[in-house]
Amino acid sequence: MYIQDQLQEIRANIAAAEQRAGRPVGSTTLLAVSKTFPVSDIMHAYADGQRLFGENRLQEAMEKIPAMPADCVWHLIGPLQRNKVRKALEQGIALIEAVDSRKLAEAISRIAGELGTTARVLLEVNVDGEESKHGFTPESLQEEWAALTALPHLDIRGLMCIPAPTAEPEGARPAFVTLRRLAETLRNRGPLPLPELSMGMSHDYAVAVEEGATIVRVGSAIFGKRDYPAQS
Numbered sequence: 001m002y003i004q005d006q007l008q009e010i011r012a013n014i015a016a017a018e019q020r021a022g023r024p025v026g027s028t029t030l031l032a033v034s035k036t037f038p039v040s041d042i043m044h045a046y047a048d049g050q051r052l053f054g055e056n057r058l059q060e061a062m063e064k065i066p067a068m069p070a071d072c073v074w075h076l077i078g079p080l081q082r083n084k085v086r087k088a089l090e091q092g093i094a095l096i097e098a099v100d101s102r103k104l105a106e107a108i109s110r111i112a113g114e115l116g117t118t119a120r121v122l123l124e125v126n127v128d129g130e131e132s133k134h135g136f137t138p139e140s141l142q143e144e145w146a147a148l149t150a151l152p153h154l155d156i157r158g159l160m161c162i163p164a165p166t167a168e169p170e171g172a173r174p175a176f177v178t179l180r181r182l183a184e185t186l187r188n189r190g191p192l193p194l195p196e197l198s199m200g201m202s203h204d205y206a207v208a209v210e211e212g213a214t215i216v217r218v219g220s221a222i223f224g225k226r227d228y229p230a231q232s
């Protein structure tokens with residue numbers, strides 16, 4: 001079965017990269033990016049033990065979550081509009097990975113407070129400094145850090161990045177290094193442990209693991225080519 005063969009190969013590749021980097025085997029979590037793929041495909045991954053899935057559009061996630069077994073865990077990896085924060089928190093998104101502005105962070109904290117909960121998030125960093133891209137720049141994140149960490153109902157678990165595509169997997173390494181070092185700087189500053197680094201996709205997840213990724217977001221290498229582009 002294609003999906004299960006792919007999953008097993010990717011898990012082995014992750015373990016090999018962890019060993020190359022001297023990291024404990026099992027210290028990276030594989031997030032299966034299921035956007036655009038039907039529940040029947042996601043069930044094949046589930047049958048092979050996969051429980052963590054990522055969707056980049058809330059609407060699509062909302063359709064799939066009730067259709068899958070309840071022990072699946074869902075991350076939202078795409079941009080989130082402020083007017084959809086309440087829905088995301090109410091509908092069981094375990095981690096909002098792409099918090100790309102202080103305004104969004106503030107809205108999430110406020111609404112989580114209203115719902116009597118704390119929202120788990122990652123902050124998205126624009127590691128290559130392209131103007132068009134979402135996310136905090138490394139500089140703006142440092143500037144906003146005190147304000148972000150003071151938000152009472154936000155549990156900032158770490159950082160994520162979506163670097164510009166590169167021809168070779170190695171091309172992404174500098175971006176991954178930037179994200180890892182930024183997390184180290186912020187950890188030293190305190191007060192958060194920031195355990196998570198979400199980086200690496202189908203093309204370059206092995207390099208990301210070598211550079212310390214704790215979450216790799218892999219879609220097409222598991223499920224195959226997407227027929228239509230996912231919207232964001």
Ligand SMILES: *Cc1c(COP(=O)(O)O)cnc(C)c1O
Pocket residue numbers: 033035056077078162201202203217218219220221230
């Ligand atoms: C689609 C997507 C991925 C997975 O991309 P693949 O190249 O299919 O592995 C990872 N992260 C984000 C944010 C995405 O939107």
